[in-house]
Amino acid sequence: MIDMNLTRRSALEIAVAGGLVAMAGSAGGAGPPSAAAANDWAFLVGRWKVRHRKLRERLTGSNDWIEFDGSSENWPLLGGGANVEDNIFYTPDETYRGVALRAFDPATNSWSIWWLDSRATDRLDVPVRGTFENGVGTFLAEDSWKGTPVTVRFRWSDITPQSAKWEQAFSTDGGATWEVNWVMQFTRA
Numbered sequence: 775m776i777d778m779n780l781t782r783r784s785a786l787e788i789a790v791a792g793g794l795v796a797m798a799g800s801a802g803g804a805g806p807p808s809a810a811a812a813n814d815w816a817f818l819v820g821r822w823k824v825r826h827r828k829l830r831e832r833l834t835g836s837n838d839w840i841e842f843d844g845s846s847e848n849w850p851l852l853g854g855g856a857n858v859e860d861n862i863f864y865t866p867d868e869t870y871r872g873v874a875l876r877a878f879d880p881a882t883n884s885w886s887i888w889w890l891d892s893r894a895t896d897r898l899d900v901p902v903r904g905t906f907e908n909g910v911g912t913f914l915a916e917d918s919w920k921g922t923p924v925t926v927r928f929r930w931s932d933i934t935p936q937s938a939k940w941e942q943a944f945s946t947d948g949g950a951t952w953e954v955n956w957v958m959q960f961t962r963a
Contacts, residue, residue: 808880808883811854811855811878811880811883811885812850812853812854812855812878813854814878814885814906814911815848815850815854815857815876816850816854817933817934817935817938818848818857818859818938818960819848819849819850819857820847820848820962820963821845821846821847821962821963822845822846822847822848822960822961822962822963823843823844823845823960823961823962823963824843824844824845824846824861824958824959824960824961825841825843825844825958825959825961826841826842826843826844826863826865826956826957826958827839827840827841827956827957827958827959828840828841828842828865828955828956828957829953829954829955829956832919832920832944832953832955833919833920833922833924833944833946833953840865840866842863842864842865842866843864844861844862844863844864844958845861845862845963846859846860846861846862846960847859847860848860852877854878855877855878856875856876856877856878857876858873858874858875858876859873859874859876860873861873861874870891870892870893871891871892872889872890872891872892873889873890874887874888874889875887875888875889875890875898876888882903883905884903884904884905885903885904885905885911885913886901886902886903887901887902887903887913887928888901899917900915900916900917900926901915902914902915902926902927902928903915904928906930909931909933910929910930910931911928911929911930911931912927912928912929913927913928913929914926914927914928914949919944922946923946924944924945924946925944925945925946925948925949926942926943926944927942927943927944927945927949927952928940928941928942929941929943935962936961936962937959937960937961937962938960939957939958939959939960940957940958940960941954941956941957941958942954942955942956943955
């Protein structure tokens with residue numbers, strides 16, 4: 775297991791960078807990202823304080839939310855064609871980490887986002903894929919939650935130099951309706 779207390783330029787970052795190069799290459803991306811794509815995540819580079827609001831139970835009709843603090847740090851890779859976001863979650867029950875891995879595919883002009891959770895380091899989540907339009911990033915994937923097929927949506931919005939909002943939602947009806955189950959409010963640290 776990787777010691778998460780190593781410096782930021784640790785074995786994890788080197789492994790992630792290598793993995794993103796391989797993933798971007800296998801997706802058909804051969805050249806550097808466009809200037810627009812390289813700037814898509816520029817707003818997120820640096821350190822952030824994060825306020826989390828997470829639905830306690832998903833897809834049960836619950837309206838019981840838990841709130842907790844966290845922190846995040848993001849840095850670009852591959853000339854802006856990829857980036858890594860290292861998160862710490864201070865939940866009421868435990869403290870854990872998670873990493874978002876993002877890579878741009880010039881062939882499809884879209885981003886893929888993979889999630890790695892320190893509580894299950896043996897797998898990456900199914901990637902969500904999408905783009906930014908009019909200052910909002912929308913990324914989708916087909917997955918399952920506790921055996922129920924879901925469409926997963928990540929949405930980045932309300933982006934300013936000092937703040938941003940991320941939310942995750944699930945749909946069980948092909949996107950006709952959505953249940954938002956996690957909201958992260960980013961404030962520049």
